[in-house]
Amino acid sequence: MKNVFVKRKNILITSILILCLILSTFAFAQQDTNDNENRVKNVILMIPDGMTIAHTTLARWYQDGEPLAMDELACGLIRTYSANNPITDSAPAATAYATGFKTQNRYLSIYPEMVSMPGVGQVDEKDFYKPIITVLEAAKKLGKSTGLVFTCQFPHATPAAFASHTDNRNDYESIAEQMVYNNIDVVLGGGYKYIDKNQRKDKEDLVGYLRQNGYFVTTNWHDAKNYSGQKIWGLFAQDAMHYDFDRKDAGEPSLAEMTQKALYILSKNRNGFFLMIEGSEIDWASHANDPVGVVSEVLAFDKAVKVALDFAKSREDTAVLIVPDHNNGGMTLGTRGVSIDSIMLNSLLKYIRKATRTGLGVEELLGNNRTDENIKKIVSKYYGIDDLTQDEINAIKSAPQGKLNTVLGQMISKRSYIGWTSDEHTGEEVVLYAYHPKNYIPRGVIDNTQVCDYMCEILGIDLYSFNENAYLSNIELEEKGYQVSIDNSNPSNIQLLINKGDKTYIIPQNKNIVIEGSNQYKLKFVSVYIPSAKKFFVSSDILDIIK
Structure with a gap:
């Protein structure tokens, strides 16, 4: 890893002291630095977007304290700040994992022109906005298969950072086109409308392009599940997929099922693969301060972790990394004004365990029928709340489209003694989880860019050489x-x-x-x-x- 950092120094880091301090935080379970001995063919990078320690604690209690699949892999902490802000958004956070470089908020895998955080060196003016080659792109050029699995729409920030380059993370049409032309082998998740010529503003026929280039393109999980080839775009929702608690009626696959399929296809390549899997909507539930959505998505993500870990442990050539990109919501178990002695486990979980739909799922069930009686009936049936106040009923009635999870999230949080400090990202470190067949893993407090350095080291990828004159x-x-x-x-x-x-x-x-x-x-x-x-x-x- 030292070679990677020395090379980067010439591009970004201007202080040798800062470089040494960064390196000093990165220790390994083994001291042997023989690159070939610790190399693997496959890396599975899993990103639970916005996941905090409070999220995993709540999910663990939800299943009676049983450990999560990811628990055994916890080994350190990750610093998440972007090039220009102590609180990152998902675009630069994913960029750091994808490229090994920090960029500024809203940017996807391009060099920043604005750097204000300590330890992040200035970029040469001629390189402002220049695309940075990602670990996925480099792996593809070295003959490995590549894949992206997620539950959001595919041009959303995290998957987009691995296969597109822009200063505007919201430019979904351009991002989608770049991702299509980047020749990713497996893409499974949501967002069909972004490749459909009838729904794109530019009328670009990206479905046709994919099919002409040997891809199986489908919106049907049954067809995707039975596909036995090596190139697939399976997009199972027009935009984002449903939360896991809500997906069954929609006929959508789980994150675990998509993970299983991606591994089946990608493992056919003898040269190995790089796969990024995102638990996309943990973040969205956190923005909504919705503890039911948090439990739904953390548990769905953890099931995907088990699939990935079972795959890796069945062979000797695969590493698994689990790296949240940032915290979100400032969630706490316990809230202001409530004595800890009065919070029993049952009171914490009572309504969350009764919930069988997230707030968005309840919104679909309510439809336009938001009478007092129908609201009481639906909320009682799917949330177990039988004591709605008139103010709460009125809040449900007036909730804007797509925002009922925020309203119901507040009601569940209050009854469950769960606190929130924000409806936005927060800037604390996140937990690092890692598995390597020879236990060669990062430990301690590391920077998010070092996750990419580690992946490149164990895959044998010199990302600097790709970027030098790309x-x-x-x-x-x-x-x-x-x-x-x-x-x-x-x-x-x-x-x-x-x-x-x-x-x-x-x-x-x-x-x-x-x-x-x-x-x-x-x-x-x-x-x-x-x-x-x-x-x-x-x-x-x-x-x-x-x-």
């Missing part, structure tokens, strides 16, 4: 003497034009292709346009095509 900007091409212009006449399809002699090379954004007349060439990496900076980045092997 991309050129339009400005750098001009400096090399090329006649370059950006065509933004069609805002949904920005293009870089390179003129050389009587030839014009057209490079569309978000794709990995170059068009010259009737000829089409493939690039190593997808092309990226950053509107706010008017910068267009293209894979550096463009020089081999236009020479």
Whole structure:
């Protein structure tokens, strides 16, 4: 790992003292540093988005104190701050895991132009916004299979950070196109509408592109479950999938089932694989301060952990890492004004155990029928609450669409003595969990970027070499003497034009292709346009095509 840090120093870290302090926090269960001896073929990275210690404590008590599958792997803590903020959002947090570099809030796998946190070195101005190659992209180039499994929509921040590059995490259409052209072998989760030409604003037929390139594309779990090939996009909801407590009526697979399928497909590659699995909606339940949603999603994630861990323990070539990206909600068991002596386990769990739907699930059941009587009936049946006040009934009646989990979350939290300090992310360390077949694991307090360094070390990936000359900007091409212009006449399809002699090379954004007349060439990496900076980045092997 030292080589990785020495190389990074030349790009980001300006203080040798800071570098030494960072390295000093990273210790291993074994002192042997023989790279080959500790290498594995496969890495399974699991991200329970927004999961805190309070979340796992509540989930453990929900199942009568029985340990979670992830408990045996706890080995340290992770610092989560972004390049410009002590409290990260999911985009830079996932970027740190995906690339080994910190970026600023809202950015996905590009270098920041704003750095204000201690220990994060400034980036050279010419590299502002430049895409950073991810561990998934590098693994793919080395012949490994790659996969993403999640319950959110696939262009959402965490999966997006591993296979796209942008300064706007909310630009789902561009992100989706980049992810499609990044040739990921297995994609399972939600978000079909982002590849459907009839629902995309630019009418791009990404489903057609995938099928033309050998992918099985489906929205049906039964068909996906029975698929025996090696390339699949299974998107089982138009947008995000349901919470686990609510999914059965929707016919959606669980995170554990999708994990099992992904491992079955990816393990066919003798060169190994990289798989990222996200428990996406732990975070959303926390934003809503909804303890029922928290239990639903933590337990669903833990079942996926068991699948991954059983797979890894059945062989000698697979490591598993579980790394929350940040805390969320400031959840506590116990709240202000309530004596600890008055909080018994049954009072803490009574209503949470009675709940068979999350707040969003109850919202679906209520529909437009929000009469007093129907509210009382539904809340009693699915939450076990028979003493709703008129104020609470009125709050349920007036809850905006998609926000009933926030309203019901408050009611359950109050009755369960659960406190919340925020409906946003918070900045404390998160728990690190790790499994390695030879027990070569990180320990202590580490930085989120070091998780990527560790994965690259055990996979034998030199991510620095991929990043050193991966991309050129339009400005750098001009400096090399090329006649370059950006065509933004069609805002949904920005293009870089390179003129050389009587030839014009057209490079569309978000794709990995170059068009010259009737000829089409493939690039190593997808092309990226950053509107706010008017910068267009293209894979550096463009020089081999236009020479």
